[in-house]
Amino acid sequence: DTAVSQTPKYLVTQMGNDKSIKCEQNLGHDTMYWYKQDSKKFLKIMFSYNNKELIINETVPNRFSPKSPDKAHLNLHINSLELGDSAVYFCASSPRDIDTGELFFGEGSRLTVL
Amino acid sequence: SQKIEQNSEALNIQEGKTATLTCNYTNYSPAYLQWYRQDPGRGPVFLLLIRENEKEKRKERLKVTFDTTLKQSLFHITASQPADSATYLCALGDYKLSFGAGTTVTVRA
Numbered sequence: 001d002t003a004v005s006q007t008p009k010y011l012v013t014q015m016g017n018d019k020s021i022k023c024e025q026n027l028g029h030d031t032m033y034w035y036k037q038d039s040k041k042f043l044k045i046m047f048s049y050n051n052k053e054l055i056i057n058e059t060v061p062n063r064f065s066p067k068s069p070d071k072a073h074l075n076l077h078i079n080s081l082e083l084g085d086s087a088v089y090f091c092a093s094s095p096r097d098i099d100t101g102e103l104f105f106g107e108g109s110r111l112t113v114l
Numbered sequence: 115s116q117k118i119e120q121n122s123e124a125l126n127i128q129e130g131k132t133a134t135l136t137c138n139y140t141n142y143s144p145a146y147l148q149w150y151r152q153d154p155g156r157g158p159v160f161l162l163l164i165r166e167n168e169k170e171k172r173k174e175r176l177k178v179t180f181d182t183t184l185k186q187s188l189f190h191i192t193a194s195q196p197a198d199s200a201t202y203l204c205a206l207g208d209y210k211l212s213f214g215a216g217t218t219v220t221v222r223a
Contacts, residue, residue: 035213043158043203043213056210088158092189102148103211105157 003027006091006106010089015079020077021109023025031055032074033092033103034066041067043090079114116141120204120213126220127194133216135189137204144206147180147187152201152216161202162189194221 004025013019025032033056034046048056050066063079074091088108094101121136146148146165164171164180164187171178177190181194191198201216 041201041215045210045212048210058210092157102160102163103150103158107157107158108155 004048004091004104004106005033006089006109008109009019009107010112011034012112012114015081015083018077018079019081019111020075021089021091021111023074023076023106025072025091025093025104027093027095027104029093029095029104031094032068032071033094034074034076034106035090035092036091037088037090039087039110047074049078074099078111081111086111086113116212118142118204118206118212120217122217123215124218124220126222129194129196129221129223131194132137133191133194133198133219133221135191135202135204135219137187137214139173139185139206142185142206142208142212144208146207148198148205148207148211149176149178149187150191150203150205152203158164158203158213166203191219194219196221196223 006023021036031050034042037043046060047066051071052068065077067075088110090108091106092103096104117140119138127133148163149161152158162178165180175192180187199220201218203216204215205211
C-alpha cells in the first residue's frame with residue numbers, strides 16, 4: 001500500500017495550459033508539502049500545509065495554487081504553464097509540523113512543458 | 115545568502131571501501147540535519163537525522179557526523195555494496211527543510 005501517492009506520474013502539455021497534480025497520503029500525517037526538483041536536482045520547497053492550513057509559501061509564482069481539501073490530500077494546480085515549469089514535482093508528508101520529523105516522499109510527477 | 119554544498123557531484127568507489135560524502139552550509143543555523151537517498155526516477159527516502167547537539171549518529175553501515183563550528187556534516191557508508199549506488203542528499207532543518215543538490219555514488223563490484 002503506497003504511503004504517499006501522486007498522480008499523474010508523467011505530464012506532457014503545451015505552454016499556456018492549466019494542469020493539476022494530486023497527492024494523497026495514508027500515513028495519518030498532519031503536514032504535507034510540495035517540492036520542485038529541477039534539472040540540476042535541487043529540491044526546493046514550494047508549499048507546506050499543516051492540517052489543511054497553509055504554513056509555508058515560498059517565493060512561488062501565483063500561477064501555482066495548492067489546495068488541501070483534508071489533511072490526507074494536497075493538490076497542486078498550475079495555471080498558464082511556462083517552459084520553466086518543467087521539473088519533477090514531489091509531494092511529501094511528515095508526522096508533525098516542521099520539527100525533526102522525516103519526510104515521506106511520493107514518487108514524483110514529471111511535468112514537461114512544450 | 116543561504117547555501118548548501120555537497121562535495122562532488124559524483125563519487126565512484128570500489129565495493130567494500132568506505133564512501134565519505136560532505137555537506138557544507140553557510141548562513142544557516144540548523145536545528146538538525148537529515149540525509150536522504152534518492153534512486154533514479156524515485157522520491158527521496160529518509161536515512162538518518164542528527165541534531166545540532168549531537169556529534170555522531172550511526173545506523174547499520176551508515177555514520178553521520180555534524181560539526182556546527184565547521185558548518186559541516188560528513189556521511190559515511192562503510193563496507194559499500196553495489197546496492198548502495200544512488201544519489202545522497204543532505205537537508206538542513208530550521209523552519210523548513212532545505213536540500214543540497216546531492217552526491218551520486220557509484221559502487222563498483
